[in-house]
Amino acid sequence: MQAVFLTDFDGTVSQDVLLTIFKRFAAPQWEEAMESYKNGQIGSRKLYETVIPTIRVTQQEWHRFLYYHCFVDPGFAKLRDLCRQTATPLAIVSDGLDLYIRRMLKNADIEDVPVYSNRAAFDGDRINIAFPPLPEECPCGACANCKRAVCWQYRQDYPTRTLIYAGDGLSDIKVLEDVDTIYAKGTLAEYCQEQGIAYTRFENFNDIVSDMERILT
Numbered sequence: 001m002q003a004v005f006l007t008d009f010d011g012t013v014s015q016d017v018l019l020t021i022f023k024r025f026a027a028p029q030w031e032e033a034m035e036s037y038k039n040g041q042i043g044s045r046k047l048y049e050t051v052i053p054t055i056r057v058t059q060q061e062w063h064r065f066l067y068y069h070c071f072v073d074p075g076f077a078k079l080r081d082l083c084r085q086t087a088t089p090l091a092i093v094s095d096g097l098d099l100y101i102r103r104m105l106k107n108a109d110i111e112d113v114p115v116y117s118n119r120a121a122f123d124g125d126r127i128n129i130a131f132p133p134l135p136e137e138c139p140c141g142a143c144a145n146c147k148r149a150v151c152w153q154y155r156q157d158y159p160t161r162t163l164i165y166a167g168d169g170l171s172d173i174k175v176l177e178d179v180d181t182i183y184a185k186g187t188l189a190e191y192c193q194e195q196g197i198a199y200t201r202f203e204n205f206n207d208i209v210s211d212m213e214r215i216l217t
Contacts, residue, residue, distance in 0.1 A: 001215055004158050005083055006151065006179070008167035009094035009101050009117070011186060013205070016169075017070045017104070018096050024065065027054035037170075043142025044095050044171060045131060048118070052129050059122045066100055072108040075205025080110055082209060086216040089158065091116060093150045095143055095171040097129065116150045143171055151178040166208060183208050 010016045022030040033050040036042045042050075057065070083090040091114040094101060099120035105111055119130045135149045155163060155178065165172070165179040168186035176182065176192070182199040184192050192199040202208050 001162055002088075002158075002160065003162040003164050003181075003216065004089045004154050005079070005164045005166070005212075006091050006093045006154065007165070008147075008169065008172050009092050009115075010096050011168040012073075012166055013076050013092065014070060014072055014104060017066075017100050020070060021055070021065075021100065022051060024069075025055045025057045026051050029054065043144075045142060045144040048129055048131075048144050052120075052127055055127050056125050057127070058125050062099075062122075063103060066103050067107055070100065070104055072104055072110065073205045075207075075209055077108065077110055078209045079205050079212065080113060082212055082216065088216060089154070090114075091150070091154070093145075093147045093165075093175075094118075095145045095147065097127075099127065116145065116147075118144045143174070147171060147175050148178055151175050164212075166202070183211075 007013060010018050022034065030051045033042070033047050037044065037047045080090060092101065094115065094117040096117055097120040098115055098117045101115050101117055105113065105115070118132065120127050131144045132146070134146050137152070138146050138149065151163065151165070162181060163179045164181040164183070165175055166183040167188045168184065170187055172188045173191050176197060182192065182197070183202045184199040185202055189199060189201055200211060
């Protein structure tokens with residue numbers, strides 16, 4: 001089978017890094033904003049506009065914190081290698097920040113996987129964030145980075161391939177209509193179970209690699 005593999009980052013390729021960062025570096029109001037996000041009262045765009053400006057961290061502290069506390073699932077490198085061997089496009093589709101995603105991938109010696117996410121940069125001990133433009137077809141406009149737009153682009157670029165997606169959270173629910181095969185855990189798995197949506201449960205990328213070896217080879 002020919003396929004394309006897209007994956008969420010926070011909670012999927014890694015632990016929930018953004019939540020870890022909020023707990024360590026953001027002002028206390030992040031908790032109220034996060035609760036509003038989980039309850040569906042605000043989208044991730046509003047969450048970031050509320051919390052990111054309160055973060056205070058130097059670039060050196062940031063890199064040290066990621067190196068010692070935030071890690072890429074070791075099985076993800078195995079998936080990268082399998083996708084490379086089978087000419088399967090692989091990309092990270094995240095509603096998080098490239099500022100930690102790319103650094104963590106570098107720490108794990110994985111720098112050849114495309115990343116679609118929100119963009120962030122240091123300004124002294126503050127972080128500035130920029131959101132990708134939302135497509136006109138976006139049905140909600142609440143996300144910071146529209147994952148559906150990335151799925152649509154890959155569907156257009158590879159119309160005959162099976163579109164596979166791995167995720168765990170609220171933002172991943174929105175791509176379910178746009179993909180063919182789903183690997184899920186956490187909130188995404190619970191949602192698929194409740195809605196009767198077919199999916200394969202996973203705990204880490206070693207589970208996914210074992211299944212993908214059967215599918216792709």
